[in-house]
Each structure stands twice: as structure tokens, then as C-alpha cells.
Amino acid sequence: MTVDAALVQLDLAGKVRLLTGASFFSFTGDEAIGLTPIAMSDGPSGVKGQSQSGGAPAALLPNATALASTWDEQLLADVGRFLAEDAQRNRTHVVLGPTINLHRSPLGGRVFECFSEDPLLTGRLAASYVRGLQDQGVGACLKHLVGNEAETDRHTVDVRIDEATLREVYLLPFEIAVADADAWLLMAAYNRVDGVPATEHDRVLNQVVKGEWGYAGLVVSDFFATHSTAPAITGGLDVVLPGPFGPWGQQLVAAVEAGEVSPAVVDAAVRRVLLLAERVGALGTPREWPEVPGADDPARTAQLREWAAAGMTVLRNDGALPLAAGTRVALAGLPATETLLMGGGSAEVSPPHQVSVLDGLTAALGPAVTWAGGVQLGSTPPAARPGFVVDPVDGTPGVRLQVVGADGRPLVDEHLADSRRVVGWGGELAGPGTRVRLTARVDHTGPLQLGVVGLGSWTVTAGDQRATVQVDPVTGVPGESLLAPPHRVADLAVDGPVEVTAEVDLGDLEHAMVGLVARPAPVPDADAIAAAASAAAGADVAVVVVGLTAEQETESRDKTTLALPGAQDALVEAVAATARRTVVVVNAATPVLMPWLDRVDAVLVAGLPGQEGGHAVAAALLGELEPAGRLVTTWPAADGASPAWSVTPTDGVLTYAEGAFVGHRGHAAGHAPAPAAWFGAGLGYGSWDYREASVDTAGPTPVVTATIANTSTRDSREVVQVYLQPADPARPVRLVGWRAAVVPAGATAQVTVTCDPRVLRRWDGAGWVAEDRGELMLARGLGDIRLRLPLG
Structure with missing residues (x-):
């Protein structure tokens, strides 16, 4: 049955019934028109099915920042296809992800679930993820529209964002994912934006999303985020989640009958529901679900291990990595045994297994690994x-x-x-x-x-x-x-x-x-530190795993500091003072302070690496897989030392006072001190010479061509990043494109980067104006600029 044919068979009550969820994780069906209930699942890190937890085992992927740290659009498309297979196994039509809010403040509790601080990187990676899902007939839901960059008072906070910043920064990832991948659903957030609830924000939902962008998909509410009847549906919301309760139902029928809501508005929302149903195979003949491998399938497990290692980022390496075969390792730090493999909240899944760093290194090196203990983390x-x-x-x-x-x-x-x-x-x-x-x-x-x-x-x-x-x-x-x-x-x-x-x-x-x-x-901290330092003195290399806790990397609450919990800094300092060489593995998705950075030999950021995390860390440390990641968030040098810091509303209001100067943009402009590690930083295991570059401006958008050389003795992957420094010094530097290349040891490669026109513009209050004059910078992160080219 077609969408039009189904729509004309429904009376007002039947139409309204389709606009509120049937349960926590399903849309309402209607046998009379051949509409199967549409099953949803939370999903950024895995597809758990129609339950919050306790369902069938589901593959646990590396978290969003770990995947984004690959800067690899093809990998994110493969991730989408992987998740689509899991959705098919769970008979799931829609995955509630990806989460594409930005890393405005490193204190944000849900930063682990979002890709990056940059709108272009986030939008393009999200588009790839969406295409991977939807090419298999599984709907993706972009969330949370918009201004949902913190968890504190998220149900009530009024986020104040000026119009230019809203469009140039916070709406841009959604715009890109809609334009490039036609995401089938958008989720409206809990918060208010400039005084108006996101679930009834006419300016955003109707004027921009459905109007300017021509979005034909479905706009749903975050769970329990809708608090009105007529204002919500006339403001652009199509479906209230979850169900079967909520402020619509009979109240919406009455609003239509009273003339408060036009029947055409209801019809438009129902049409979008039916279009989604048609796309996911829930309208007419029910879809057939293919047989797919289980969550513990060896080939899929190997893929998870490769993805986790690919996103790991080397921030320092004074020759300590990769570890040589037969290296005697003293392993310290509680996160080595209690490795945090996923963030908390709706992103959690029940994986078939979880591999700690101790498990992974022991499997790789056997008796060469000595467990040296660790300090308590305060949790x-x-x-x-x-x-x-x-x-x-x-x-x-x-x-x-x-x-x-x-x-x-x-x-x-x-x-x-x-x-x-x-x-x-x-x-x-x-x-x-x-x-x-x-x-x-x-x-x-x-x-x-x-x-x-x-x-x-x-x-x-x-x-x-x-x-x-x-x-x-x-x-x-x-x-x-x-x-x-x-x-x-x-x-x-x-x-x-x-x-x-x-x-x-x-x-x-x-x-x-x-x-x-x-x-x-745990043993007392002083005893644990002494034991670890002693063990480190007798080993070839000490590997100290530090990290955050499940109470810090979670939905529903924000952090108050970037300092590592407990006495982990003291543990690193003591081990570094006695060890021949010290490698620190950071088991965290979000920035942490590293006061010991100059006193250790290597730092590997592992993120929250998923069910194969321990094996992936071992493979990265040993060089079996290259940790070729690049940071997706700027790591401040101290608490408060970032362009945006506080996530706590004042009198119910959280103002984005930094405007477009979020993250690396603000650091580059001097709005915050130089960071400990720049957005885009990452060493991998190669070394690189940028030999020459040129820019072609004859086409619709600038195209940069660069010649790079891998001067190391290892094959390696480089990410050539191109930034624009606008001619107007009052405007922020921004990422305008990137391209990765795998180059054999000692070889050269030519890399072409097409600048994205959506970041070569500014909003002047009435429309978009070109901003394509200034200087293009080729960089390995903004802290390592290699070449500069004039533009315009």
C-alpha cells in the first residue's frame, strides 16, 4: 500500500494514534492499512533491541569519539552497515543514533557519545554512518536537535545561542547529514533554545529544517521531552516518544476539532510516519529479515578490534612504542583490570564478552606481563x-x-x-x-x-x-x-x-x-604506588593505564573537573621515576589533565574501545595495528582553560557566549590558553615530510593538492588536514577539509583535499555570504602547521 492510499483510509483518531509511540521502543501500527509497528533501539555503541538492558547480547563497538578519531568516512560507513546487521538480527527498523551534538565543553557528560568538537568533521562522519545504516533499510535518527551539549538540568535549561553561531556551528552537522545522507529521522532535544522548547521550535524545525533544508523525514521528540499539544505539532514535531502516554492522543484530536491545529498539519505528520514505514519495510508486505552473524562472530570481532585500534591516538612517543617482541612489561593502574569499555546511559549494551587491557596484554605477551596493581579511583x-x-x-x-x-x-x-x-x-x-x-x-x-x-x-x-x-x-x-x-x-x-x-x-x-x-x-594507595614503582624498576617497560570512571563518562550528569580521579597522577609520577621507560594508556573518551606528560615516554589515548578493547590496546602497543587516530577534541592544559567551560545554567540559562569560537577555534584565536594537545593531533607510527602544496580555485570550491613523504621505516597512515584562517581576524579559523593516505615506508604520495563549501561561508543575519579569502593551512593538527597557501 502506498503512503497516499494509507493516509486516505485513516480518520482523525486513527491518524493521531500514529503520532505517539506505542511503547518505549516502538511506533504504533495499524493492521487496517498494513502498517507494522516500527521497532526502535538505542544504538550509538551497539543495537540492544527493544529493551534498555537485559536483552540478547549485542556487539559493543568503540565509542563515538574513538570511531571519529579515525577521521575515516569509509570506516564510519562500515560501522553503519555493521549496526544495520545487528538491527536486522534484532528485528529492529530504526536505530536511535548517531548523536551529533558537539564537544562544546570537555565537562559534558555525554561527550563520549558525540563525534567531535568540529561541525564539519561531525557532519561528514555522521553522514557516512547514516548511509551505512540506511543502505540496508534501517533508519538512522540524528540527535539531539539542538543545543544539547551538556547534561546539567538538560530537561529545563534554556540554551542561548546567537543566530549566526546556531547556523554556522550547531545546526551544521545536522544540515550536512541531512543533505549528504538524507537521514530518515531527527530527534528534538529536551532543552529550550532561546526560550522555546526544542520540541516546539518553529524557527528551527519548520523554517530551517523542513523549510530551508527541504527535509522530508520524521521529527520525533526525545523521550518525555514533549509537554504541549498544539504548540508542539504546529512547531514542527511529528511524533511524541515514548508511548502510549503523552500530551497528544485525545488532546490532539480535541485541538484539531477546536480549530487550534489544522488538519493539514496532522496529515503532514502522518505522511512522514508512513514514509518512514515505507522506507524501513513496515508498510504493506512486512520486510524479510536476513540471517546475520551473531555478536560473537570471529570475523565481526576482528573488525571491532581493528576499528578500536584505528581510533587510538598517540600523543607522545619518545621511541618507546611500538613495543618490541619479548618486552617485559610491568602493567599498573586499576583501569587495566577494570577497563571502561563503554559510556553510561542509553548507549550501554550487553556485550557477549569484555576484554580488559590486562587480559589483552597477557594474551599477547604471556608471562612477560607482570600485574603491578593500581590505586583506587574514588569510585x-x-x-x-x-x-x-x-x-x-x-x-x-x-x-x-x-x-x-x-x-x-x-x-x-x-x-x-x-x-x-x-x-x-x-x-x-x-x-x-x-x-x-x-x-x-x-x-x-x-x-x-x-x-x-x-x-x-x-x-x-x-x-x-x-x-x-x-x-x-x-x-x-x-x-x-x-x-x-x-x-x-x-x-x-x-x-x-x-x-x-x-x-x-x-x-x-x-x-x-x-x-x-x-x-x-583495593589495597591502600601508598602501598599500591610503592608496589607499582618496584615492579616497574624490574621491567623493560612500565605500562600505566589511567582513566575516568563510569560515573564520569555517562549520560545524565556532567563532570566537574578534567583531573584524573584518585591518586592516578601520583601513580604515574612514581612509576616514571623508577621505570626504564613509561607508557601511559588513557582509558577515557574525553580530555583529561596530564601533569606528567613531559616525564613519560609515550601516551596512547585508547578511548572507550568496546568489547575487544584489551586486545586492541595490545595490538596498538605492539604495532600489530597502527594507532593512527587524530584527536577530535582539544585537550586543555588546565581546568577552565578552554573557550567554553561551564555547563551549569545560571537562573536556568546557559549562554554560549564564546559564539563560533568553540574548541580549537577559540584556542587559535587566543580566547583560551594554548592546550596540552590540539584538535587533530596524533603521531601514529610514521614520520612525515610535507614537501609542496598548491590550491586550485578554478572550480566551485578550492581544491588543495599536497605531496607528502613517509620518512619512517614503517608503512603508516597520515591525515592531511586543511584549515582556513579567514582574512577577517575577527572570524574563527576552521577545518575546511581533510584526506587520509596510507603510504609505504620511505615513499611519497600526492593527496588531494576538496574544501567543503559549507564552511567557506558565514551567516550575516539575512543569508549566507561567501567567506573564501584568507590563508589555507595544511596541518597535523593546529599545533603542527606544515604549509600555508594564500586563498583569494
């Missing part, structure tokens, strides 16, 4: 490591989850491979008196930290020991119990194999994340 891991806990029922790594109703009736009894999941989707939290119980076997002797993920007053037991663990809200933000639930532990001591439990009455909560935390209690 506990968000869940027990499956290798440390075993389900007492089936004996497999993981935890047993049981939910029991107030009447004693069992509602859930299942295995959790990753020790946590959301309960409540199936109505199992039937009301007060419903209890959740998590159980595991632990083979450990000595001090034990036993605790929980999730709100409530928990009772934890280990053998005959018992403690109460009280977990209260940290932010009070709606959805905290699902997206960023706090975790707390009690200190116990056990002797040998023991059964551990955690139990709670969740009271009035309808949905909640619950999980078990169990790990050996």
Missing part, C-alpha cells in the same frame, strides 16, 4: 566482572537475577552475563513489596567490596556477613535510576568460595537499573 565499577562472579544456578560467568512479587510469586528468574539490567519493562515491578534479588558465587579470600547498582536500601550478604547499602539519588534528574544509577559498596571479608547476595524492595519505581558489584578490595 567502584558499575558492575561485577563476569570472570569474578559466577551464577550459582547454571555455573556460568555472571549473576542470577530474581524478582519476587509481594505475594511471593516469582516474576523473573534469569542469568545476567554483565551483572545488571533494567527491570520493569515487562511489568514485573507490580507495586510495593516487589523484591529484587541478585546472587553470585565468588571464589575469593580476603577483603571484598560487595555492593549494588541502583537506588534503594539494599541488604548485601557474603556468607554469614550482612550489611546495609543505602543508594540515594546523586542528581535527581528524571531517569537517573535508568540511565545513570549510582553504585555503592560495603567492605566485607571472605574466606574462600562464598555465595553473595543483594536484595532490595524498589517500592513505587516502575523501572529501575539494578546490578551487583563485587571485587577484591
Whole structure:
């Protein structure tokens, strides 16, 4: 059935019914017109299916900044195809991603889920990702439109952005992904923009997106972001998520009947829903779902490992990397054993396995690796490591989850491979008196930290020991119990194999994340530092893994500092003072402060590298795969030393006072001190000579041609970056194009970069004006400019 034929068969109530979701993760269907319910999944790091957690295992990809650090549009298209296969396996029509807000402030809690601080890089990588998904008939949803660059008070904050900055910077990634890939959905954000809720922003949604851009796709709300009836639908919103509740339904029918909403507006929204259904195979004959490999398929696993290594970035290397075969390594730092492989919130998935850096290096080097311990991070891991806990029922790594109703009736009894999941989707939290119980076997002797993920007053037991663990809200933000639930532990001591439990009455909560935390209690920091320094002195190389915690890299809350938590800086300093050579691996998606940078031999930024993270780190350190990444965010030298810093609204308002001078643009203009590491920086394992360049301005946009030489003894990948310094010094420098090349050792290559016209313009209040005069700079990041060419 065609879209037009389906539309004419619907009465007003039938049309309106299609404009609110049927559930958390589906659109409403209608058998009478052959409309199958459209299934959605959260998805930037993997496709979990129609649940927040606890579903079938899903492949866990490297996080968005790690993938973007490849600066590789083809790789992002391959990522889209990979995710489309996972969506097909889960019978999912739409993946809610990519997230293409910008890295305005490095404090943003959701920076890990967004590609970069630059609108051109973000937009073009997003377009490739979208094409990869949609070429397989799976819809992509660009989010969150617009000004959603921080988590603090995200449901209520009024973001103030001047018109030129809005268009030149924050709308630009969406514009590019719409123009270049025709993304089938856009998601309107929680926040207000210049006083108007993003879900009813006529100027953005109707005038710009649907008007100027000619966007034919579907505009949906973020979950629970819609608070009005007529203003939202007349302001450009097409569908309210989730469902079946919300401010539309019968209220929208009444608004149409009262003349507050034109029937034509409803028809236009329904038409967009039906167009999406047609595109994803949900209108007419239901689509056939192909058989695709599982989440643990060896070929797919190898691909995840390669992608993770490709995005890793070498910030310093004084000859320490790559490690030679047979190198004796002293490995230190708690993130080596509790490697953070994904960010928190809606981006989380349940992977089939998770490989820590210790696991990966040990697999690669065997007994040459000595575990030297690490300091506490001021936080506990968000869940027990499956290798440390075993389900007492089936004996497999993981935890047993049981939910029991107030009447004693069992509602859930299942295995959790990753020790946590959301309960409540199936109505199992039937009301007060419903209890959740998590159980595991632990083979450990000595001090034990036993605790929980999730709100409530928990009772934890280990053998005959018992403690109460009280977990209260940290932010009070709606959805905290699902997206960023706090975790707390009690200190116990056990002797040998023991059964551990955690139990709670969740009271009035309808949905909640619950999980078990169990790990050996860390030794005191002073003892850990002394042990690591001693081990480092006896090894060829010390590898110290430092990083952020799950409470810092998460949706629903922002950071307050870029400093590494705990005594990690002291650990690095102590190891560097005794080791022959020291390599620091940064297990973080967002910038961290590195006060020890000049006293270590190498720094590798690993990001949040996904389920194959440990193997990928090992391959990168050993040079089996080149860590050829380039930074996608400027790393400030100190807290506050960036053009945009605060993410905390004042009287409900967050003003983007830096305008278009975000990130490297502001640093280059002197609006902030020189950074510790520039946007675009990354050494890889090659060395490069830029020999000559020219610019051709005869065509519609400048084309730069450069000759580069790989002067190293290794084949390597270079990313030639081209920036414009406008003739007007009051205008910001900006990335205008890039091109990568893999060049054999000792060889030269000619690289051609076509400048993108969408960054060779400025908004003057009435329209776009060309800004194509100034100087083009060829660079390896703005801190390493190699050649300059006049333009105009």
C-alpha cells in the first residue's frame, strides 16, 4: 500500500494514534492499512533491541569519539552497515543514533557519545554512518536537535545561542547529514533554545529544517521531552516518544476539532510516519529479515578490534612504542583490570564478552606481563566482572537475577552475563513489596567490596556477613535510576568460595537499573604506588593505564573537573621515576589533565574501545595495528582553560557566549590558553615530510593538492588536514577539509583535499555570504602547521 492510499483510509483518531509511540521502543501500527509497528533501539555503541538492558547480547563497538578519531568516512560507513546487521538480527527498523551534538565543553557528560568538537568533521562522519545504516533499510535518527551539549538540568535549561553561531556551528552537522545522507529521522532535544522548547521550535524545525533544508523525514521528540499539544505539532514535531502516554492522543484530536491545529498539519505528520514505514519495510508486505552473524562472530570481532585500534591516538612517543617482541612489561593502574569499555546511559549494551587491557596484554605477551596493581579511583565499577562472579544456578560467568512479587510469586528468574539490567519493562515491578534479588558465587579470600547498582536500601550478604547499602539519588534528574544509577559498596571479608547476595524492595519505581558489584578490595594507595614503582624498576617497560570512571563518562550528569580521579597522577609520577621507560594508556573518551606528560615516554589515548578493547590496546602497543587516530577534541592544559567551560545554567540559562569560537577555534584565536594537545593531533607510527602544496580555485570550491613523504621505516597512515584562517581576524579559523593516505615506508604520495563549501561561508543575519579569502593551512593538527597557501 502506498503512503497516499494509507493516509486516505485513516480518520482523525486513527491518524493521531500514529503520532505517539506505542511503547518505549516502538511506533504504533495499524493492521487496517498494513502498517507494522516500527521497532526502535538505542544504538550509538551497539543495537540492544527493544529493551534498555537485559536483552540478547549485542556487539559493543568503540565509542563515538574513538570511531571519529579515525577521521575515516569509509570506516564510519562500515560501522553503519555493521549496526544495520545487528538491527536486522534484532528485528529492529530504526536505530536511535548517531548523536551529533558537539564537544562544546570537555565537562559534558555525554561527550563520549558525540563525534567531535568540529561541525564539519561531525557532519561528514555522521553522514557516512547514516548511509551505512540506511543502505540496508534501517533508519538512522540524528540527535539531539539542538543545543544539547551538556547534561546539567538538560530537561529545563534554556540554551542561548546567537543566530549566526546556531547556523554556522550547531545546526551544521545536522544540515550536512541531512543533505549528504538524507537521514530518515531527527530527534528534538529536551532543552529550550532561546526560550522555546526544542520540541516546539518553529524557527528551527519548520523554517530551517523542513523549510530551508527541504527535509522530508520524521521529527520525533526525545523521550518525555514533549509537554504541549498544539504548540508542539504546529512547531514542527511529528511524533511524541515514548508511548502510549503523552500530551497528544485525545488532546490532539480535541485541538484539531477546536480549530487550534489544522488538519493539514496532522496529515503532514502522518505522511512522514508512513514514509518512514515505507522506507524501513513496515508498510504493506512486512520486510524479510536476513540471517546475520551473531555478536560473537570471529570475523565481526576482528573488525571491532581493528576499528578500536584505528581510533587510538598517540600523543607522545619518545621511541618507546611500538613495543618490541619479548618486552617485559610491568602493567599498573586499576583501569587495566577494570577497563571502561563503554559510556553510561542509553548507549550501554550487553556485550557477549569484555576484554580488559590486562587480559589483552597477557594474551599477547604471556608471562612477560607482570600485574603491578593500581590505586583506587574514588569510585567502584558499575558492575561485577563476569570472570569474578559466577551464577550459582547454571555455573556460568555472571549473576542470577530474581524478582519476587509481594505475594511471593516469582516474576523473573534469569542469568545476567554483565551483572545488571533494567527491570520493569515487562511489568514485573507490580507495586510495593516487589523484591529484587541478585546472587553470585565468588571464589575469593580476603577483603571484598560487595555492593549494588541502583537506588534503594539494599541488604548485601557474603556468607554469614550482612550489611546495609543505602543508594540515594546523586542528581535527581528524571531517569537517573535508568540511565545513570549510582553504585555503592560495603567492605566485607571472605574466606574462600562464598555465595553473595543483594536484595532490595524498589517500592513505587516502575523501572529501575539494578546490578551487583563485587571485587577484591583495593589495597591502600601508598602501598599500591610503592608496589607499582618496584615492579616497574624490574621491567623493560612500565605500562600505566589511567582513566575516568563510569560515573564520569555517562549520560545524565556532567563532570566537574578534567583531573584524573584518585591518586592516578601520583601513580604515574612514581612509576616514571623508577621505570626504564613509561607508557601511559588513557582509558577515557574525553580530555583529561596530564601533569606528567613531559616525564613519560609515550601516551596512547585508547578511548572507550568496546568489547575487544584489551586486545586492541595490545595490538596498538605492539604495532600489530597502527594507532593512527587524530584527536577530535582539544585537550586543555588546565581546568577552565578552554573557550567554553561551564555547563551549569545560571537562573536556568546557559549562554554560549564564546559564539563560533568553540574548541580549537577559540584556542587559535587566543580566547583560551594554548592546550596540552590540539584538535587533530596524533603521531601514529610514521614520520612525515610535507614537501609542496598548491590550491586550485578554478572550480566551485578550492581544491588543495599536497605531496607528502613517509620518512619512517614503517608503512603508516597520515591525515592531511586543511584549515582556513579567514582574512577577517575577527572570524574563527576552521577545518575546511581533510584526506587520509596510507603510504609505504620511505615513499611519497600526492593527496588531494576538496574544501567543503559549507564552511567557506558565514551567516550575516539575512543569508549566507561567501567567506573564501584568507590563508589555507595544511596541518597535523593546529599545533603542527606544515604549509600555508594564500586563498583569494
